[in-house]
């Protein structure tokens with residue numbers, strides 16, 4: 185079968201590899217019908233996550249896919265061949281301390297698809313024709329027929345994760361979202377759905393700001409104006425109730441923090457390298473609550489987000505800029521990496 189393989193910094197290739205086999209009675213093999221490229225894949229491609237997820241030449245990529253059940257292990261009774269299913273980006277055991285406390289992405293034996301041996305070899309990658317899913321009945325979710333394959337690719341990670349992170353909104357909050365990539369646009373969508381407003385989107389790419397504006401946000405281009413001044417102008421000089429950072433660079437977090445009003449909330453949605461440190465004084469002085477929402481319990485929120493998509497209350501369309509054949513993965517990675525042709529998030533079809 186064809187699979188997207190990491191080759192080295194800024195290099196991926198599509199290679200023929202063996203089709204995965206059932207290794208345990210609780211496994212399922214799915215035939216992938218759509219797989220998306222994540223910001224994490226791009227960081228692996230850039231080589232900027234090597235201290236957390238070291239990759240070597242030959243390792244498969246991809247942790248976001250949708251597919252059809254192809255083969256089930258003997259102990260699997262709740263899934264049938266031919267059913268459409270979606271996976272979270274990770275596999276959880278269901279029995280450890282964290283699983284019992286419903287924080288599945290901290291599972292003590294968590295495995296992640298397609299991010300190298302540090303997280304669960306021999307799990308394969310999702311950007312391939314077939315993938316083996318361990319503990320499949322616990323992990324896989326049957327897909328609502330009203331949700332397309334392309335739209336379902338936001339369920340394993342980005343939209344579900346952002347929804348979980350923004351779920352603390354109760355409605356009526358002023359919100360600023362920094363960064364208008366896939367995560368930032370998802371944050372704008374979720375803030376809107378949860379009744380927040382006004383919502384401000386901060387970036388300096390005009391095309392992305394235009395998409396955020398289309399989703400109901402007030403765009404702020406930091407190349408032209410000082411976001412702090414603009415936000416203070418809209419909030420009686422106080423700052424916004426909630427700031428959601430999706431850039432994940434410490435410089436961005438640092439400039440985002442003072443955008444929140446005293447007793448406001450800062451939600452960290454982007455991946456921040458663990459070696460980064462934050463001057464915490466402004467948060468202490470202003471009583472800012474900092475909430476880390478990096479990859480929360482995806483599987484717990486997936487049924488709800490799937491329902492919201494099925495009901496037309498969340499529309500993933502603006503997050504998915506291109507659909508390309510899996511064979512064009514090298515081009516797709518380059519497009520997303522360099523933001524060519526307005527690339528936001530790219531879906532690969534095997």
Ligand SMILES: [Zn+2]
Pocket residue numbers: 222223224225247248273341342
């Ligand atoms: Zn992802």
Ligand SMILES: [Zn+2]
Pocket residue numbers: 276277278279280281282283290291292293294
């Ligand atoms: Zn567990």
